[in-house]
Amino acid sequence: MQHKFRVLFSFVVLAGAMTTTGFAAEKTEALLKTIKSVGDRGQGNLAATRAQRALSKVDAAELPTILQAFKGADPLASNWLRGAVESIADRELKQGGKLPVSELVAFVVERKNVPRARRLAFELLQRVDGKKAESLVPAMLDDPSPELRREAVSRLIDAAKGLEDEGNKEGATTVYSKALSGAVEDDQVKAIVAPLKKLGTKVDLPRHFGFLTQWSIVGPFDNRDRVGFAAVYPPEKSVDLKASYKGQLGDVKWAPISTGDDYGLVDIAKKIKNYKGSTMYATADFFSDRKQTVEIRIGTPNSWKLWVNGKLKFAREEYHRGMKLDQYKVQAIELEPGRNAILFKICQNEQTDSWAQRYQFQIRVCDTTGTAILSDDKLRTSLREQPTSKRRLAVK
Amino acid sequence: MHRFLSLGLAIVAATMFTGADWLQFRSADTTGIAQGPTPPVSWSEDENVAWKAELPGRGLSGAIVIGDRVIVTASSGFEQDRLHVLCFSDKTGEKLWERQFWATGRTQTHKKMCVVTPTPASDGKHIFAFFSSNDLVCLDLAGDLMWYRALGRDFPNASNSLGMASSPILVDETLIVQVESDDDAFATGINIETGIARWKIDRPNKANWTSPALLKGGANDGGNLVLLQSSKGVSAILPRTGKQLWSYDEGASTIPSSVVRGNTVFVPSHGITALRPVPGGESAPELLWQQSSLAPSTASPFVYDSHLFTVNRAGVVACADLKTGKRLWQLRLKGPFTSSPVAAGGHLFFFNEKGLGQVVKPGAKSGTIAGEGDLGETILATPAIANGAVYVRSDGHLWKIAK
Secondary structure (H helix, E strand, O other), X not given: OHHHXXXXXXXXXXXXXXXXXXXXXXXXHHHHHHHHOOOHHHOOHHHHHHHHHHHOOOOHHHHHHHHHOOOOOOHHHHHHHHHHHHHHHHHXXXXXXXXXXXXXXXXXXXXXXXXXHHHHHHHHHHHHOHHHHHHHHHHHOOOOOHHHHHHHHHHHHHHHHHHHHOOOHHHHXXXXXXXXXXXXXXXXXXXHHHHHHHOOXXXXXXXXXXXXXXEEEEEEEEOHHHOOOOOOOHHHHOEEOOOEEEEOOEEEEOEEEEOOOOOOOEEHHHHOOOOOOEEEEEEEEEEEOOOEEEEEEEEOOOEEEEEEOOEEEEEEOOOOOOOOOOOEEEEEEEEXXXXXXXXXXXXXOOOOOHHHOOOEEEEEEEOOOOOEOOOOHHHHHHOOOOOOOEEOXXXX | OHHHHHHHHXXXXXXXXXXXXXXXXXXXXXXXXXXXXXXXXXXXXXXXXXXXXXXXXXXXXXXXXXXXXEEEEEEEOOOOOEEEEEEEEOOOOOEEEEEEEEOOOOOOOOOOOOOOOOOXXXXXXXXXXXXXXXXXXXXXOOOOEEEEEEHHHHOOXXXXXXXXXXXXXXXXXXXXXXXXXXXXXXXXXXXXXXXXXXXXXXXXXXXXXXXXXXXOOOOOOOOOEEEEEEOOEEEEEOOOXXXXXXXXXXXXXXXXXXXXXXXXXXXOOOOEEEEEOOOOOOOOOEEEEXXXXXXXXXXXXXXXXXXXXXXXXXXXXXXXXXXXXXEEEXXXXXXXXXXXXXXXXXXXXXXXXXXXXXXXXXXXXXXEEEEEEEOOOOOOOOOEEEOOEEEEEOOOEEEEEOO
């Protein structure tokens, strides 16, 4: 009888605990769902703020659940979730508690998890078990998270420098080259390329970054008083590389233009002319072996518009506020299998200041980490037989 | 339970306000003047530095002081895309908490600027941190996130490749945010409880780095007005609705911001232009005087006692009569200056870009340098003053200068 009572009691306790845990998990899931529903312009903020207050107070054991919830969260919602994770972790550590280290390690290691959430888990790990975190770094060289791969590249650069200092040129070259395979951020690329050059290894930077170096260009069209940015000139209606158009200074035709610049710079002012108050169009083909989503990253001090396969992707009217690699990241560009037509409109204004004379652009294709995605040259060759001179691009 | 109670009490104790907080860029009333005791007029590493705290990254934003807490923002990462909000103990300089976020908008800036240029604002209970990427974060004083807005996603063309700098100000439970670029440009009044806009108005499509100023009691009913400055001039708007009451349309600078004394507005326009709004009306303000020789460079003009002060490109401080604009005296400081001057206890505090603080004692006929202190690091942020202490930050450190 006594035994039966103990069994019954144990069952009741276990069931209660499971129910409580179940309720807690269910509650956390509901909070996460509410927070992930935040939208543009503050939509969903009221409910999300209430949910955030509750979520920030859940037990640290729930951290892996919250990290998993980054899946499907947009960058806005990801910051809400990050706020909750940091509040929970901070509170737990200040109260002398512990974070779930083994779950965090497992979460970081699993590359299917959201890169930013993995980085966040890595940072939590660094706080509570630095050695363990450091032990994960060497495997991150090709990590989907640019922040994590940066760590691995950094360690390799340090190692290569050490070998270089020891006079081990071959070893240094090998390690620098390995570091370059993971480097996506320009400061690290520069820190690798310069010593590699000294060691006798030349790096194909346009290929490393994925710059488009072969273009066809036409212009100038009128942009006096900045009318050209909004004007729709014939290349926006269709790109016909054999066509002749009425331009700003007479008839204009498409002409090839290429760049050998390490950073893919197409310098219109130097290679053609700095037509003040003008608009030019440049087009390039990108061959993709499959349907894929890419980023097109642009640097230019001029105003611009970008179309891909006839669809306007972004327009930016700003003149001479600086130029930088990856100045603009046009995200979620859908490439079709085969040929994809990229059309770039670039406008120069009429400013006379010495700092307002650049007329140039650089464009590259990459993934979200910044790793180059290259045009498929084999595909280009195989499609060469097909007529390419006339491509009708419907403006949408 | 006990742990939570202890934590709660600790937070309450730590955030008891003294009434002398420095709650936003150029203080709660946007004058740059602090009440309370005089801070030290000279300092060095060994003298009058109460504490020095390390910061994780760059920032041109100033610190704010809320009770026993000092808040500062910073950015890190190759692309400056990691945004930090940090809270320090005013008493010890100990870091109480830090929160980080991923920038959702563009983070490109001129190399001298950075994504952390706007100074945060506070209502004494919450922190509103704004960044050049147009991320707007609301945290409570314990560091818990209340809401987050990604204005860079909502309005992707409201950005400047040189960076954005306008600091939001808090007026009538509304956070006034100016986001003005050559492409998209707007101002918005954010309900601080919800993070949702009460209003949004179009602004001139021209890059603008100025911050709003408060005109207390400037509305017809005695309510507050907010002054939005741009290349076109100054617009006076109601903080709750964004409705414009009057405007000055003769152009203004896009870097130094207007300052207010009583019912007079001093605008960086044609040098300095002094305006007096017409009482009870919505017509153009009365132009009191214009003085081209007072043209400020990057630092905003400043009013203290009965004098107006500006700093020019050469680092020369000009002191002018408030009523006439007549220049009374000049004093050459060691420049150049990016940060704006602040004042307390009869002294003006200037920090140049090399980290040299110069304290000026202004008089009717001349100004004298009362003391100096060299922090030895680049300082571009406008300092805060609270309770007889000066708080100033570089890219690497935050200092509390106090006796």
